[in-house]
Amino acid sequence: MYYQRQAPHIRPMTTAHLAQTMSLLQLNTLELRQKVESELARNPALELIDEYRCPNCHRILRVNAPCPTCSHNQSNSPEQPIVFLAARQDFYSPSVSSTDQDENSADEHPVQKLSLVEHILRQIGPELPVEDRSIAYHILTSLDEDGLLPINPAEIAQYHHVPRSRVERTIRHIQSAEPIGTGSPSPQDALKVQLETLRETREVPPYVTEAVETGLEFLSPHRSAELARLIGIPISQARQVVRFIADNLNPFPARAYWGEPGRPAVGVKSDRNTYTLPDIIISRVNETEDSPLIVEIAMPYYGTLRVNPLFKESIQQAPEDKSDLWQADLEQATLLVKCIQQRNNTIVRLMQRLAVIQRDFILHGEMKLRPLTRAELAKQLKVHESTMSRAVADKAIQLPNLRIIPLAMFFDRSLHIRSVLKTIIDQETSPLSDSHLAQILTGKGYQVARRTVAKYRALEGILPAHLRLQSHG
DNA sequence: CTATGGCACGGATT
């Protein structure tokens, strides 16, 4: 399927190389992993050997990557505090541990991304009693697109002829898996579960529990006034509560990692029931202001992918009729390996640049996002615009604050203004009209037309001024 | 008369 049986030597190498690099570049890590797996299964010239470890420190290394501990780092100048670790390979577990049901569905229509069901089963699989597996599977496949359970546990119990308590026990198992709260019957329950889990590791501000229990409908940022009145606390404290909940909890667990609750993230395909893992992870070394950033590129497979040297040697002894085929396989394998390396290289270079340009955004949030176009970055990196587009397409990136957002968000033209707009509205004492908001924004150095303010408002799901509530009283 | 949403146009972006 991946190669035509034509005389391979006629095919111009460069064209094929280019074409394949391009097509690989626009795949995200999971898609690439599937591609590699299918090639591995089909092509005897390709082999996957154990991960390559640094002889001194035993760190797992990407092929050809300098060891970050023993040898010096390539990209670490003092004014650009960024450290690039070797791409990490341990991120995606090998595909052995899936259940029977998964195998079947995967055969029928190849999964593009790890489904939520599979993701959770892998987590709870080990602790889940075997006899509860079918129940868990039943629950997971019944989830709606937000990760909530729309049907009654009693139904499931009846269907499997088991006591209800066993179903509920299984639900609790599922709720405790990432994303926490999945399988809850309602957004409120999901929040409660998340809150409990959070309590184990962190201090939870006062009144958060009350807000979740009674003031659920007032939890959106611009309704803090109503919440304050309901619980009987100052508005400022209500804002903190709302802020805390927005930052740490999510009423729709399955959307947990896609940007902000309730708002579909920018640039995401509207695939339903897919759970997206990051292709790139950024973390920080410490909490100081000038802390270096660690950028990790997730690898699609364990170990080192390479052309099997034995296959290469034995190719002269190929049987007459197979000779062409083997030759084609060999070329295909070499091509794939090269292209994957090139893909990684492109993404690493992209991220090196991006981490410098958008450092403030990565560390301090949306308001600091610097408007940047793909074309601009392409120019700086001296690559073609279409290459940039592909590199950015369909990738997810995890920020140090653990939020996972589409890489495309780094190129949002108006996110920073929208974010400023949000805080203005959040802090307004009486509802401001669009034209007034436009004035304030212009005063702050963001030139936007009144009409545009209206569009941004709509985008953020904020009601027009006359429908917003007075914040005091 | 003011505030806002719909439509459409043109330029930028992909």
Add this chain to the structure above:
DNA sequence: AATCCGTGCCATAG
């Protein structure tokens, strides 16, 4: 070439 986005104009609601 196709799509997205900011903006102006106009109709409508209050």
